[in-house]
Amino acid sequence: MKIGIILLVVAAMALLRWRKVGMLTWIAAWLLGIFVLIRFGFTTPVPMSVVKLYMGILASALIAYIFSDAQRQEQVKSPLKAFLTEKKFAPLLGLVAIAIPTAVAANIYFDMTSPAKPPAFGRTVHPAPPAQINVLETDFDMATLDNPYRHLETDDPAAFQERVANGRVVYYKNCFYCHGDLMAGDGMFIHGLNPIPTNFQDQGTLPILQESFVFWRIAKGAPGLPEEGGPWDSAMPAWENFLTEDEMWDVILFLYDFTGARPRALHDLEH
Amino acid sequence: MRNRKLLLFAVPILLFLAVAVAVKTAFFMDDSLSYKAPVAISEVDQTPRSQALEDQAEAQAEADRTKPYEEAEYREVPVVGSRTAIWVISQLHLLFAAFVLAVPIFALIIEFIGYKTGDKRYDALAYEFTKLLSVSFSLTATFGAALTFMLLALYPKFTNYLAHVFSPTFLPYVLLFFAEAGFLYAYYYGWGKFSPRVHLFLGLMLNVVGTAIMLIANAWLTFMTSPAGISESGALISTWEAVANYTWMPINIHRIIANVAFGGSIAGAYAAFKFLQAKTDDERAHYDWMGYMGNFIAIIALLPLPFAGYWLASEIYAFSQTMGLTMMGGAFSWLFIIQAILIGNLFLFANWYLWLGMGRIEGAERFRPFIKYLLIVVTLCFAVWATPRSILATVDEVQSMGGSSHPSLGYLGVMSAKNTAVNILILTTFISFMLYRRSGKIPTVSWAKKGNLMQFGIFAAAAFTVIFFGVYGYFVEAAVRIKFSIPQVLSVLLAMILVSVIDAFMLRNAKTTKIRWGRISPMSQYLLILLAVTFTWLMGLMGYVRSGLRQHWHVYGVIRDTSPGAFTPTLGYATQVVSVTVLIFFALIGLVFFLSGLSGKKSFETSKDPSPARTAQQAGFAAASGAVAKSDSQISGGNDSSTGGGMQA
Amino acid sequence: MRILGSGQRSALASAASAGKTLFRRTLFRKTLVGGVLLGGAFLATTVPASAQGGSVPDLGTEAQVAEGKVLYDKYCSQCHGDEGDGQGIATPYLNPAPRDFTGGKYKIRSTPTGSLPTDEDIKRSIRIGLPYTAMPGFPIFSEDELTSLVAYLKTFSEDFKDPEAYLDPIPLPDPPPYSPEAAEKGKLVYEQTGCGRCHGNLGRGDGLSAPTLVDDWGDYIRVADLSQTWTFRGGGTRQDIFRTMSSGFNGTPMPGFHGAIPVEDIWAIVDYMTSLAGNVAEAPYGNVVTAVAVEGDLDLAQGADLFVDAPESMFPLVGQIIEPGRNFNPAATSISVRAIHSREEIAFQVTWNDMAAETTGLNGPELAIPLWEEDQPEGASVADEEEEDGGGFWGDEEEAEEDSSEDFWGEEEAADDAGGDDSFWGDDDDTADASAASSTSEFSDAVALQFPKTSPEGIRKPYFLFGDTELPVELWYADLADQRSKLYEARGSVSVVESESKAPEMVASYEEGQWSVIFKRKLRSGSSMTFEEGVFLPVAFSVWNGFNRERGNKRALTPWYNVYLKPREAPSPVAPMVKAGLGVLALELLIIGWVRRKKKSEAARA
Incomplete structure (x- = not known):
């Protein structure tokens, strides 16, 4: 957050309050103020799609505010009406009447002459896996697949730790160039990758996934993604070409162990 | 007058278009997501043209002679394709069916209240609701028949399979349908003709039968999503297991609740429609009240709906992770953002309607100042609730964010924040409702001040609990965090119950001020219509998710869809289809409103002799506006609809 | 354009170092023995060895060392090895290789060449990492954790126990504002100082000796491309560059220039590099x-x-x-x-x-x-092969041009031939081996x-x-x-x-x-x-x-x-502009007309 901009907006609002301006001014002030806050108040700029979303919500809230009270409705309506009908406003009205189409035209002009932006691809980060996968010539049913070594966690902690340690070796030999030392998806090569690698520290990744899903992603990599995942862009290799099945399960154990996340439980299929 | 009528039709359509366009522009989804393989270049044929034509004709004749009979797997509907055709028809069938099932539920309850309290108003209201039923019932049956024929004609093989599994349920279904018709017409035409108890029994049976029909139909469609009771190759083992499959019960519950919400909102829209057309104050008062009741029913039913939805979603996850991921993280995840926006709007509209409703109550002015703060809370919660987790962004924006989620806004896109937002939203709506109720009553009990303080304390405690668990949720792991939603929900529920109880005691013998039904800004009536449109749209979209989840399967994992329409429609396309469906539905429901209004119209020949129905209705109006003093309800509307209504008094 | 035969080039490499010895070598610390310094730029350090007053160095408490070990084992050992010898799980795949802490040689320091880093230097490297290497920043560590880690790191090398091995940090002034004049001057200083021998005339890392450089462990080491300041291991801000220039990189051929050339000259070179990189703070990557x-x-x-x-x-x-x-x-x-x-x-x-x-x-x-x-x-594997055709591939014209070229390095060659060998380089085995880089x-x-x-x-x-x-x-x-x-x-x-x-x-x-x-x-x-x-x-x-x-x-x-x-003829925006403008205007007039009419009728009724 940029403190300066926030203070600026708050100060402007306070000034308006002090000046006791009319309802119309307030509406404009809110729209503008919130827009400035959202668009420029964050250190990392907020994407336009979200700005539009918030501004839409704000606009409907403001409309609800005005139209939930006859007095306020009148406060907005009467100056507008006066502006549209009274003689003394005629020059100004003419000006506004010309200004709005001009602004619209200008907007079209800038739209058509500004440098074109590459098309965006709304990539699905966690697309649905197929019902069945074949890894290293073994068929796995995704509905029932689970980490075969997960049970060691309670059954045999020593053996479990050994597997985690092995997973660590696998990770630091293969994965951390992209997924990073801290698994935050910030490895040394990410500046040259698009899409960027998954951030395993993000609560929206490991904890919401079953281990079978992670296994699928590791084993099949980008080439195994469905269309909505953009398999042609992702640099995730199909690790079944490099690793054994055990190594893949081990590295999954390590991922969950290192980040402290718990895998989404495999639901019991019985009623 | 002409102006007003024009507005009546133009405004809902405009509002609808506005919602559709807003959603469409907010989500500039790529329509062309499906991948098309490049067309192979065929080799050039060297045969002369005349020769080729002859050959062709000959071959055709030969083919005709020897054409064997083949069982068709699929047939196509021209232009739109069978996928879209059956989509629209089944959606329309569902919308009418939902309405037909929902109305008797609350008609019966209202009638019962009327019977218990002896208040004629309620009886008239229940009748008014029931009046909408008969035409809707016929339309439901029509669309149902169309749907059946389309299934038989367009998807013969799949329909055959469904018959294989479910044929034992067909006869009960038909019989129940027959009974439904009987009870419905007896209930409607027998209004006032039977003793109240018999009539109530008829209503009860109508509900029982209707629900049973829904349960059977739900079995068929949930089986398609989560098949059970069949062998690996799809052969039937147990019809009962096929019926009681994974998602059957969640869908049943979800649908009953959603039907009530939907039916209430449609009835509210009907009232609004009538209100705007009304010529007398009595009529206005009556329909204002009816709209209020419809909206009240809709919102009450809306509140538990998210929880039923959670249950359904978790059962889908339990049945198949693939399907769960398709739903929440895959192709459909964007739909849930749209859903959030629509639900956020529903809450905003509901609050707004209540605030407007304060206009009809004397002495409501003292609560005016609170509205501003309630609005701020609603807006903030709405914004959090609608914040997407992974954001649609341009390449530059993704680069500056370092991913598809924003470093700061990302905190708002997760479950903790959203649960908190929606709980506070529910709490705020409840506060709005309490304020509305309170605005017409001045407590006379000695401990009123303490009671108020207590209520305030309860609200504060609930809000604190919700926010505390929301914030704490960021610091614990996911498994614990999921459980936090329980205390959040419980504290909100508890607060609502406690406050209601205190209210009930505190408002005993309270001084009541007049509620001037009918004295409300016409804006509120447009809101009711908008609410109905939003509900319908939401139903359509969610139906698309539930059905689309199967992707390229008729029966998930058993019968594969190999028809040309086996693609998963993109969000953009789905929005269009759903929008068109909603438009058709509202055109038809407009017809229903019109037709059911006919019975109340003066007869063409004997204009002086009012029909019995008319008399009953008038009695209702009179009762409803009994409290309204004539002088109070001088409505200076004229032909100015936007500033008209009681607000100017 | 200039192509040099391998013979020429290897000769030049050593000549460059010997021919123009700009710096007097006064102190040769034990950590530098065996260090390969081909640039010929040696640090003249006159700071007394007991800079820290001979006091016992701060090696941290036992508890800190213990805490540091826990952190190290979880976060560091996979690359730097359990023993701190730079032999971790990932080491074989890493180039630049992870630091071997046992030698006490730290690249990024604020202290003079050859001396030990300050605690803050090590913390800084851990906190923000080394750009464009496998060493990431660890913002997750608190200040206390960093202190503990440093205490543990120090246990890997005996050097830290030696009070003599510490030198006072080089003063790190606030950067003067960038000026094109300074950059101009920097270019001169850059050339005079001989930076180009490794880093190339325009700083693109293409100096003649570039292919031959190895670090103290005998691994090939790539010269920094000075036109891409954002890739600098020590950081790309002007102050960072100043520090690196002043202190050098221990264990690599990069010397420190503190005391060897005036501070203004260092800043001038910094400005020169800044100008080479286009005066941007971050990489100007596009899409x-x-x-x-x-x-x-x-x-x-x-x-x-x-x-x-x-x-x-x-x-x-x-x-x-x-x-x-x-x-x-x-x-x-x-x-x-x-x-x-x-x-x-x-x-x-x-x-x-x-x-x-x-x-x-x-x-x-x-x-x-x-x-x-x-x-x-x-590099070394084809060291002895004689190149058959030095610049032939450019075609005859260019070959001719190459032959007749008279430039800076040409003179160097002459100087080398004339001056023979320098005793100072004589003891450096790596030189002979490494200088044999070939363009074959x-x-x-x-x-x-x-x-x-x-x-x-x-x-x-x-x-x-x-x-x-x-x-x-x-x-x-x-x-x-x-x-x-x-x-x-x-x-x-x-x-x-x-x-x-x-x-x-x-x-x-x-x-x-x-x-x-x-x-x-x-x-x-x-x-x-x-x-x-x-x-x-x-x-x-x-x-x-x-x-x-x-x-x-x-x-x-x-x-x-x-x-x-970019389209040759962009579609003219005029027609859509006019259309939309007029449309909006018409709508406005409609609204105004409607409101006015309504008001008139209201007035008439009243």
């Missing part, structure tokens, strides 16, 4: 190549002049590490692209920095490659542009690594050994075949450490993708560095970016 429309034919003879009006886009290059031929340390870190199009043709100019032009040997995207080869750049390479440099074979429909693109079986890609490949372009069609890296279609035209040149390759092709050509105006088309790049033994799928690459052909 689209905009091809501008030009009139007339595209004449390749004009070379880079063709592209004067085209904006330059820079893309980061990363190693191909996900298929066989894993390339963990690609030589090129970025590629800059410009493009123009005429009515018939499109031309791309790609430039990238390369410390030496490998113009012999073969290369190609289809060459077979082992999964991963653990090899060093070829087994693999040549190469570059390729990658386009889909057919125009993409919808969002679907070919796989970014040489396409896939469904959607092939075309590679515009420039073989820089025989100055020939080839057209490849690839359906994945195992299926790369030379296409029978006509290859694009190409010219290439190498100058001052930078390759520039220009491709030209028809906008529409047979079965290939059509370049359409106003459409975003996928493009990706590959660079092979022969010295780094990159070939086949061992390469530096980019994912898909976009190329956009």
Whole structure:
């Protein structure tokens, strides 16, 4: 957050309050103020799609505010009406009447002459896996697949730790160039990758996934993604070409162990 | 007058278009997501043209002679394709069916209240609701028949399979349908003709039968999503297991609740429609009240709906992770953002309607100042609730964010924040409702001040609990965090119950001020219509998710869809289809409103002799506006609809 | 343009160091013995060894060491090894290799060359990491945790117990404002100081001795490209550069200049580097190549002049590490692209920095490659081979030009021949070995542009690594050994075949450490993708560095970016502007008219 901009907006609002301006001014002030806050108040700029979303919500809230009270409705309506009908406003009205189409035209002009932006691809980060996968010539049913070594966690902690340690070796030999030392998806090569690698520290990744899903992603990599995942862009290799099945399960154990996340439980299929 | 009528039709359509366009522009989804393989270049044929034509004709004749009979797997509907055709028809069938099932539920309850309290108003209201039923019932049956024929004609093989599994349920279904018709017409035409108890029994049976029909139909469609009771190759083992499959019960519950919400909102829209057309104050008062009741029913039913939805979603996850991921993280995840926006709007509209409703109550002015703060809370919660987790962004924006989620806004896109937002939203709506109720009553009990303080304390405690668990949720792991939603929900529920109880005691013998039904800004009536449109749209979209989840399967994992329409429609396309469906539905429901209004119209020949129905209705109006003093309800509307209504008094 | 024979070059390398000894060597610390310093720039340090007053060094409490060990074992040991010897799990795959802490040699310090770092220096490296290496920043550590880690790190090296090994930090003043004048002066100082011997005349890391440099552990070490300040290990801010310049990098040939040249001169060089990098703080990476429309034919003879009006886009290059031929340390870190199009043709100019032009040997995207080869750049392996034809590949004219060239290094050669050897370098074994870098390479440099074979429909693109079986890609490949372009069609890296279609035209040149390759092709050509105006088309790049033994799928690459052909005639916005403007105006008038009429009727009624 940029403190300066926030203070600026708050100060402007306070000034308006002090000046006791009319309802119309307030509406404009809110729209503008919130827009400035959202668009420029964050250190990392907020994407336009979200700005539009918030501004839409704000606009409907403001409309609800005005139209939930006859007095306020009148406060907005009467100056507008006066502006549209009274003689003394005629020059100004003419000006506004010309200004709005001009602004619209200008907007079209800038739209058509500004440098074109590459098309965006709304990539699905966690697309649905197929019902069945074949890894290293073994068929796995995704509905029932689970980490075969997960049970060691309670059954045999020593053996479990050994597997985690092995997973660590696998990770630091293969994965951390992209997924990073801290698994935050910030490895040394990410500046040259698009899409960027998954951030395993993000609560929206490991904890919401079953281990079978992670296994699928590791084993099949980008080439195994469905269309909505953009398999042609992702640099995730199909690790079944490099690793054994055990190594893949081990590295999954390590991922969950290192980040402290718990895998989404495999639901019991019985009623 | 002409102006007003024009507005009546133009405004809902405009509002609808506005919602559709807003959603469409907010989500500039790529329509062309499906991948098309490049067309192979065929080799050039060297045969002369005349020769080729002859050959062709000959071959055709030969083919005709020897054409064997083949069982068709699929047939196509021209232009739109069978996928879209059956989509629209089944959606329309569902919308009418939902309405037909929902109305008797609350008609019966209202009638019962009327019977218990002896208040004629309620009886008239229940009748008014029931009046909408008969035409809707016929339309439901029509669309149902169309749907059946389309299934038989367009998807013969799949329909055959469904018959294989479910044929034992067909006869009960038909019989129940027959009974439904009987009870419905007896209930409607027998209004006032039977003793109240018999009539109530008829209503009860109508509900029982209707629900049973829904349960059977739900079995068929949930089986398609989560098949059970069949062998690996799809052969039937147990019809009962096929019926009681994974998602059957969640869908049943979800649908009953959603039907009530939907039916209430449609009835509210009907009232609004009538209100705007009304010529007398009595009529206005009556329909204002009816709209209020419809909206009240809709919102009450809306509140538990998210929880039923959670249950359904978790059962889908339990049945198949693939399907769960398709739903929440895959192709459909964007739909849930749209859903959030629509639900956020529903809450905003509901609050707004209540605030407007304060206009009809004397002495409501003292609560005016609170509205501003309630609005701020609603807006903030709405914004959090609608914040997407992974954001649609341009390449530059993704680069500056370092991913598809924003470093700061990302905190708002997760479950903790959203649960908190929606709980506070529910709490705020409840506060709005309490304020509305309170605005017409001045407590006379000695401990009123303490009671108020207590209520305030309860609200504060609930809000604190919700926010505390929301914030704490960021610091614990996911498994614990999921459980936090329980205390959040419980504290909100508890607060609502406690406050209601205190209210009930505190408002005993309270001084009541007049509620001037009918004295409300016409804006509120447009809101009711908008609410109905939003509900319908939401139903359509969610139906698309539930059905689309199967992707390229008729029966998930058993019968594969190999028809040309086996693609998963993109969000953009789905929005269009759903929008068109909603438009058709509202055109038809407009017809229903019109037709059911006919019975109340003066007869063409004997204009002086009012029909019995008319008399009953008038009695209702009179009762409803009994409290309204004539002088109070001088409505200076004229032909100015936007500033008209009681607000100017 | 200048090509030197291997003999010339190796001679020059040592000559450069000896011929112009700018610095007096007064103190040679034990940590520096064996250090290879080819730049000839040695630190004159006169700071007393007991700078910290001979007091007992702060090695941390036992508890801190214990806590540090726990953190180290979880977060550091995978690369730096359990024993701190730089032999972790990942070490074989890392280049630059992880630091070996046992030697007490820390690269990034604020203290004079050869001395130990301050605690804060180590913390800084841990906190923010070393850019463009496998050492990430660890912002997760608190100050206390950092202190503990430092305490534990110190246990790896005996040096930290020696109070004598500490020197006071070099004062690090606030940077004076950047000035072009200082940058101008910096260029002079840069040349006088001999920075160019390693870093190249224009700082592109193409100095003559660049291919020969090794660090204290005998590993080949790549010279920093000074025109890309954001890749600097010690950080790219002007203050960072000043610190690195002053303190040098222990364990590497990079000396510290503190006390050797005046502080103003160091700042001047800093400003010079800043200007080389275009005076930007962060890498100016783009994501689209905009091809501008030009009139007339595209004449390749004009070379880079063709592209004067085209904006330059820079893309980061990363190693191909996900298929066989894993390339963990690609030589090129970025590629800059410009493009123009005429009515018939499109031309791309790609430039990238390369410390030496490998113009012999073969290369190609289809060459077979082992999964991963653990090899060093070829430098020494072909040391003794005599080059057959020094500059032949440039053609006769250029050869002549080369022969007659009289430049700075030419003089150096003379000086070297005349002056013989210098006793100081005599004891350095590495020099002889390393200086034998050769331009006779087994693999040549190469570059390729990658386009889909057919125009993409919808969002679907070919796989970014040489396409896939469904959607092939075309590679515009420039073989820089025989100055020939080839057209490849690839359906994945195992299926790369030379296409029978006509290859694009190409010219290439190498100058001052930078390759520039220009491709030209028809906008529409047979079965290939059509370049359409106003459409975003996928493009990706590959660079092979022969010295780094990159070939086949061992390469530096980019994912898909976009190329956009700016339309020659942009559709005129006037008609839509007028239409929308008038429409809005009409709507406004309607509203105004309606409101006024209503008011009039109201007034009439009243």
